[in-house]
Amino acid sequence: MTSQTSTPTTIGNKEQYYRQYIYHLSKAFWKAIEDDWDNLLKYTNLSIHEYTILTFLNANGNLTISALAQLGLMHISTAQNASHKLQKANYLTLQKSTIDKRTTYATITDKGRKILGDIEQKWDKTDSTLFEKTTNMSQFFGQEPDFREVAILLKSYYGESLFSQMILEEESLATGA
């Protein structure tokens, strides 16, 4: 073990500290969620991207690949690759627009809807460390954390309209409206 050879660089002013704080906080939040999401999908062959695409299609019936990329915050090539994989597995169909051949629409199939239902049925809250922790928080604070500050920031960052499409509403999940 060598001793420290140089003097720490001061990352010192308040704004720079705040930036580091939210960078690391957000990364740690996403990593915890990603682990839980992987756990949700472990009985399937679906990646998080593929699952996200099916979820948006379930709520919307059909969407263009570029709309899926925008809503799912993916690169267009990621959305394309994931959609083609889902098409091969018969979870969705792809059709070129008759008006503009460069535009491709994805439509979820019954098989696609079925796997979403199966995932929900198999999901067990007690199997999730994350939900154990949010449940503890809700017992302590009287309600589950709604991360309101994050939501306010993101509404402002992405725009109210895109945000409300990205963060699916309870209603749209239930009715597909």
Add this chain to the structure above:
Amino acid sequence: MTSQTSTPTTIGNKEQYYRQYIYHLSKAFWKAIEDDWDNLLKYTNLSIHEYTILTFLNANGNLTISALAQLGLMHISTAQNASHKLQKANYLTLQKSTIDKRTTYATITDKGRKILGDIEQKWDKTDSTLFEKTTNMSQFFGQEPDFREVAILLKSYYGESLFSQMILEEESLATGA
């Protein structure tokens, strides 16, 4: 455009809705932060992983590769690859432990500390959409959002001790303590 061919699967109960909400919220949060982080590093050749490693080493002097992986929430192979890249660029040195040859310590160099200082100097808050938005929030709410609910959840999820090492304190950033 074909019409919708099947009936939406109900992703309906309150817990399942809540799960979807925090999944998508956290993903959108991380994506916004990641874009800002990329923007911070655009004048360098550093990836987010490499920058994270240098930041932890700046605060701690030296750390094992496995400690870096744990703190930076990376796979061990990601931490190894990033450390080797940083070593090639002379931003850190790597030494095998004399006690246990399987353990490798990384130590930040003066050049490594210098690039962190350069990044801080070049960072311009007005160049960041994210910080424009948090500044707006602080004008409205009287203080910058501290995402307290996220912090409480993550302390509980990762453990208080790991959390406080991962989310670098203002003091440790400034003093390297």
